[in-house]
Amino acid sequence: MSDQITITLPDGSTRKYDSGVTALDVAMSISEGLARNVLAAKLDGEVQDSTLPIDVDANLQLLTWKDDEGKSTMWHSSAHLMAEALEAIYPGIKFGIGPPIENGFYYDVDFGTIDFDADNLAAIENKMLELAREKNTYERSGISKEDAITYFKEKDDEYKLELLEDLEDGSITFYKQGNFTDLCRGPHIPNTGYIKAAKILSVAGAYWRGDEKRKQLTRLYGITFPKQKELKKYLELLEEAKKRDHRKIGKELGLFAFSEKVGKGLPLWLPKGAVLRERLESFLKKAQVKAGYDQVISPHIGGKELYVTSGHYAKYGEDSFQPIQTPNEDEEFLLKPMNCPHHCEIYKAVPKSYRDLPIRFAEFGTVYRYEQSGELHGLTRVRGFTQDDAHIFCRPDQVKEEFAKVIDLVYYVFENLGFEEFTVQVSLRDPNNPEKYIGSTENWDRAEREIREVAEEKQLNSVVEYGEAAFYGPKLDFMVKDALGRKWQLGTIQVDYNLPERFELEYTGSDNEKHRPVMIHRAPFGSMERFIAILIENTAGNFPLWLAPEQIAILPISEKYHEYANDVFSQMQESDVRGFIDERDEKIGKKIRDAEMKKIPYMLIVGEKESADGKVSVRMHGQGDLGTQSVEEFISSFGQKVAELIGQ
RNA sequence: GCCGACGUAGCUCAGGGGUAGAGCGUUUCCUUGGUAAGGAAGAGGUCGCGGGUUCAAAUCCCGCCGUUGGCUCCA
Numbered sequence: 137m138s139d140q141i142t143i144t145l146p147d148g149s150t151r152k153y154d155s156g157v158t159a160l161d162v163a164m165s166i167s168e169g170l171a172r173n174v175l176a177a178k179l180d181g182e183v184q185d186s187t188l189p190i191d192v193d194a195n196l197q198l199l200t201w202k203d204d205e206g207k208s209t210m211w212h213s214s215a216h217l218m219a220e221a222l223e224a225i226y227p228g229i230k231f232g233i234g235p236p237i238e239n240g241f242y243y244d245v246d247f248g249t250i251d252f253d254a255d256n257l258a259a260i261e262n263k264m265l266e267l268a269r270e271k272n273t274y275e276r277s278g279i280s281k282e283d284a285i286t287y288f289k290e291k292d293d294e295y296k297l298e299l300l301e302d303l304e305d306g307s308i309t310f311y312k313q314g315n316f317t318d319l320c321r322g323p324h325i326p327n328t329g330y331i332k333a334a335k336i337l338s339v340a341g342a343y344w345r346g347d348e349k350r351k352q353l354t355r356l357y358g359i360t361f362p363k364q365k366e367l368k369k370y371l372e373l374l375e376e377a378k379k380r381d382h383r384k385i386g387k388e389l390g391l392f393a394f395s396e397k398v399g400k401g402l403p404l405w406l407p408k409g410a411v412l413r414e415r416l417e418s419f420l421k422k423a424q425v426k427a428g429y430d431q432v433i434s435p436h437i438g439g440k441e442l443y444v445t446s447g448h449y450a451k452y453g454e455d456s457f458q459p460i461q462t463p464n465e466d467e468e469f470l471l472k473p474m475n476c477p478h479h480c481e482i483y484k485a486v487p488k489s490y491r492d493l494p495i496r497f498a499e500f501g502t503v504y505r506y507e508q509s510g511e512l513h514g515l516t517r518v519r520g521f522t523q524d525d526a527h528i529f530c531r532p533d534q535v536k537e538e539f540a541k542v543i544d545l546v547y548y549v550f551e552n553l554g555f556e557e558f559t560v561q562v563s564l565r566d567p568n569n570p571e572k573y574i575g576s577t578e579n580w581d582r583a584e585r586e587i588r589e590v591a592e593e594k595q596l597n598s599v600v601e602y603g604e605a606a607f608y609g610p611k612l613d614f615m616v617k618d619a620l621g622r623k624w625q626l627g628t629i630q631v632d633y634n635l636p637e638r639f640e641l642e643y644t645g646s647d648n649e650k651h652r653p654v655m656i657h658r659a660p661f662g663s664m665e666r667f668i669a670i671l672i673e674n675t676a677g678n679f680p681l682w683l684a685p686e687q688i689a690i691l692p693i694s695e696k697y698h699e700y701a702n703d704v705f706s707q708m709q710e711s712d713v714r715g716f717i718d719e720r721d722e723k724i725g726k727k728i729r730d731a732e733m734k735k736i737p738y739m740l741i742v743g744e745k746e747s748a749d750g751k752v753s754v755r756m757h758g759q760g761d762l763g764t765q766s767v768e769e770f771i772s773s774f775g776q777k778v779a780e781l782i783g784q
Numbered sequence: 785g786c787c788g789a790c791g792u793a794g795c796u797c798a799g800g801g802g803u804a805g806a807g808c809g810u811u812u813c814c815u816u817g818g819u820a821a822g823g824a825a826g827a828g829g830u831c832g833c834g835g836g837u838u839c840a841a842a843u844c845c846c847g848c849c850g851u852u853g854g855c856u857c858c859a
Contacts, residue, residue: 242854254788340854341787348856352787355854383851387795396832396850448859455857474859508785508857509850517858606859625858657859694816721815722822729820743818753819761819 142193159186160326163198173200173362175325176209183209185276185323201362211236213274213313213324214264214331214360215243220316221263222356226250230293231318232344232353239621240359244342246295247354257336260356264334271329272314276322281305284319295344295353333367334360380619382672383514389677389734391668391685392515401512401519403665408685411714413664415683416671417500420524420549420660427545429498429526434478436502440468445638446477447574451607457506475501476632476657479527480639483653488643493653494530494538500664501525515669516624522664528656529641535654539590539612539629542658546614546627549660553671554680555616558626560596562587563611566603573607575634583631584610608634609657619673626667630657677735678757682778688715689731690752693724693743700747704740704767711771732757740770 143162144150153162159177163170163186177186178197183205186198199206215234222229222245232244245252279287281300287310288296296319300308311320313328325331335358342355361367378384386392391409398404405413421431440459443449452473459468472478479497488495502522511517530538550558564584565573573580587610591598598612605611614627632655635641645651661667671679681687688708692701701717708715715736718727724741731739741753745764752770754762765773 252788338853339788342855343786346856348786352855354787357854394851400850446859452859456859476859503859505859510785510787510855511857513852608859691819693818696816723815723817724819725817726821727819732820739819741819745818755819 141191143190144193144195146195146197153190155191156189158189159196159198162196170198170200174198175200175203175206175330176323178205183323185274185326187273187326188276208236209323210325210330210362211241211360212322213328214334214358215241216274216311216313216316216318216320216324217264217267217328217331217360218260218334218336218356218358219243219245219318220267220314221260223316224263224267225259226252230291230295232295233299234318237357240337240357242355242357244295244344244353244355246351252354254339257339260336261334264331264360267314268328268331268334270314271327273327274311274313274322274324276324277310277312278306279308279310281308284308284310287317288319330362331360332362333364334358335367335371374620377619377621380673380676381514382516382618382669385672385677386515386669389685391672399519400509401507401517403515403518403520409668411685412679412683413668416661416664416668417524419552419682421498423545423548424496424498424526427496427541428494429496432479432482432497432499434472434475434482434499434501436472436504437469438472438478440470442477442481443470443473446474446480446635447608447638448474448477451574452505455506457504471504472501473503473505475499475503475523475525476527476635476655477639479525480635480641480655483527483529483641484639488529488653490531490643490645490651493643494528494534496526496528498524498526515665516618518665521666523659524661524664524667525657525659528658529636529643529653530656531643531651532654535586535631535656536590536593538656539586539631540594542629542656542660543590543594543596543612546629546658546660549627550614554674555626555670558614558616560591560598561604561613561615561625562591562598562600563604563606563613564600564602565605565610569603573605575608575637579633580610583633587612587629587631606630606632606657608632614662616670618670624666624670626662626670627660628658628662631655632657679735679737681737681774684714684735684737686715686734686736687713687774688738688740689727689734689736690715690717690740690742691724691727691731692717692719693741695719695721697742697744697747701742704742704752707767707771711775713771713774728755738774 139155140152141155142150142152160171160174163174174186176183176199178199179190179194183199199209201207212235215236219231219234226247229248229250230246232246234243235241281303284300285297288300299319309321310317311322311324337357337359340355341352343352344350359370361370389408390406391412392406393404394400395404437460440449443453456473457471459470461468482497483495500522502520504520507517507519528538565580591612609630609632611628611630613625615623616626617623636652636655641653642650643653690701690705692698698719705717718731720727728739735757737757739755741755746752751764751766753764754770756762
C-alpha cells in the first residue's frame with residue numbers, strides 16, 4: 137500500500153494525503169466549518185460514509201445539506217433515528233423498511249398488539265431530538281449472513297429476516313447508532329448530532345413490500361433538518377401549498393362541488409367552473425382545427441360487445457360500473473370508460489383510402505370508471521370525467537410524423553397555460569408481466585421503438601418507466617406535480633397497433649389491397665377535471681384573463697351611479713367581456729376587498745368623476761389603482777390582452 | 785378495496801353526558817360612503833345517518849355513508 141494518495145476535488149484541484157484518510161479528514165484540512173457540514177462523501181461517483189478510510193487515488197466530492205445526496209443521506213440516518221426513538225417508546229415493535237424519499241423519509245413499522253397513539257407524534261419527535269443530542273455515531277460493520285439472521289431471529293423481526301433472504305453473504309452490513317442496530321447498506325451521516333429538527337408529518341398504512349395481499353404496516357413519514365429554522369420554513373411552505381389546494385380554491389371561488397346524492401367522485405360544475413372549462417375547450421378546439429382534427433360525437437354508453445372487442449371488458453369489466461340492463465333481456469350496455477372503441481366504429485362507418493389518412497377524430501368525451509373509493513381525490517381522481525380525446529388513424533409510415541405533431545400540440549397547450557414544470561415519461565411494458573398486455577410482441581416492439589425515437593428526435597428530456605404502458609400500447613406521458621407534490625399524469629400520447637386489429641380497421645392502399653391503419657390515442661389536457669385541478673393549483677386561482685370566469689367587476693361608488701354602471705356593463709357585454717356589477721349597499725372599500733378575494737382580474741370603479749366623463753377607474757387584481765380610462769380605451773386594451781393570450 | 789384521521793349553521797371553526805356557540809356570508813333597516821372589512825337588528829343547525837349504553841347522547845360504544853393522509857390500483 138502506498139503511503140500517499142491523491143484526492144481530486146470537484147474543482148479539479150488535487151491534494152495529497154496519507155493513505156487511510158477519511159473524507160471528513162479531507163474536509164477538516166480545507167476548513168473546520170466545512171467539516172462540520174459534511175454529511176457524506178461521493179468517492180468516484182459512489183456515495184459513502186464520510187468516515188470511511190480512503191486508500192487509493194480518487195475523485196472526492198464532499199456532500200453537504202446543499203446536495204440532494206447529502207440530504208437523502210441525512211434523511212436515511214433520520215429514519216434510523218426515528219426507529220430508535222420508536223423502539224425506545226414502544227419496545228418489541230418490528231421494522232420493515234425505512235428509506236429516504238424526496239422530502240424526508242419514512243419507516244414501516246409493525247406495532248403488533250401495541251396500541252400506537254397517532255395523536256402523540258410530538259413524543260416521538262422529542263425522543264428523536266433527545267437521542268440526536270447524544271451525538272451517537274452511526275457505526276458501520278460487516279456481518280455474516282448467519283450472524284445477521286441470528287440477530288433478527290432473536291429480535292423476532294420477520295421483515296428484516298425476509299429482506300436478508302435476498303442478500304448475499306459477505307455483502308451484508310449493519311449500522312448501529314445508540315441502542316438501535318439496523319440491517320442497512322448505508323451510507324449514513326457521521327453522528328446523530330447533525331439532526332437538529334424533526335417532524336413526523338403523517339401516519340399511514342402501507343402493505344409490506346407493496347403487496348396488497350400481505351400484511352399492512354404502519355408507515356410513519358417524517359422529515360428532519362440541520363437547523364430548526366429550516367423546519368419552520370418547510371412547514372410554512374407546506375401551509376402555503378395547502379392554500380393552493382384546488383379543493384379549497386374550487387370551493388372558495390364556486391367552481392365545482394360534489395354531492396353525496398349524486399355520488400362520490402362525480403364532480404358537479406358550477407357556473408363559474410363551467411365557464412373556465414368551456415374556455416379551455418374552445419382554446420383547444422381552435423388549435424385542433426388548425427392541426428387538422430375533425431370533431432366527432434359519440435354516446436355515453438356502448439353495447440357490451442364493443443368493449444369485449446376492444447379488450448377493455450376482459451381487462452376491466454369486473455371492476456367497472458356494471459352493465460346497464462334494458463327491458464330486452466339480452467341487451468347490455470356499458471357506461472363508456474374510453475372513447476376509442478366508439479371512434480373505431482366511426483372510422484369504420486365510411487370506407488377509407490390511403491389518401492384519406494391520417495384521419496384525426498377529436499371529441500371531448502365524458503367517460504366513467506369505477507375507481508377504487510380510497511383513490512378518489514378532488515378533481516384529480518374521479519369516477520366521471522371528460523377527456524380531450526382524439527384518435528389519429530394513420531398509415532404505418534405516418535406514425536412518427538403524427539406523433540411528433542401531437543407533441544408540438546401538447547407543448548403549445550402547456551406553454552399557453554404557463555405549465556413550465558413537467559416531466560416527460562416514456563411508459564413501456566413491464567418486462568416481468570407480459571400477460572398484462574394484448575397484442576403481438578412485434579407490434580409492441582415497434583410501437584415502443586417509435587415512441588423512443590420520436591422522443592429522441594424531439595430532444596425531449598424524458599425518463600423511461602417500465603410497467604406504465606396501457607394494456608394495448610406504450611405511452612408518452614406528461615407528468616406534473618400538484619400543490620402537495622403529488623405526481624399526476626396530464627397529457628398522454630399512445631401508439632396502438634392492437635385496437636385496429638381487434639376492430640379490423642382497414643384502408644385501401646395504392647396497391648388496391650386492404651391495409652391496417654395504426655392508431656394514436658392522445659389527450660393534451662388528459663382530462664378536463666384533472667387539468668383544471670392542476671391549473672387551479674398552479675395559478676392559485678388567479679387565472680389568466682382569457683380564462684377567468686369573471687374578468688371584471690364594476691363597482692359603483694354609491695347607488696347614484698348604478699345607472700352609469702349598467703351602461704358600462706352593457707358595453708362590456710357587447711364586447712364579450714365577462715363580469716358583474718356589485719350593486720350591494722356597501723362602501724367602495726368593501727366592494728374592492730371582496731372583488732380582490734374573488735381574484736377578479738379587473739375592478740372598474742365608477743362614481744361621480746367617471747360618470748361625468750364617460751370613464752372608468754381601473755384597478756387590477758393584486759396591483760392596485762391603474763388610473764382612469766375611457767370605456768372604449770379599456771375595452772380595446774382588454775381585447776388586445778385577451779387576444780395576446782389566446783390568439784383569438 | 786386496505787390502514788389511520790375527520791364529519792357541529794351556506795363557509796371557516798370552537799365546544800363537549802344535562803338537548804348548541806363565534807366570525808364570515810345571508811335578510812331587513814340606517815347609512816350614499818372614492819381604492820382591501822360602516823353600523824344595528826333578525827333568520828338560519830333533528831351536531832352526517834342508523835343502532836346501542838345511560839335517568840339523560842351532539843358528546844361514550846358499534847355499524848354505515850361521506851371527506852381526508854397514505855398503500856394497492858389507474859383503460
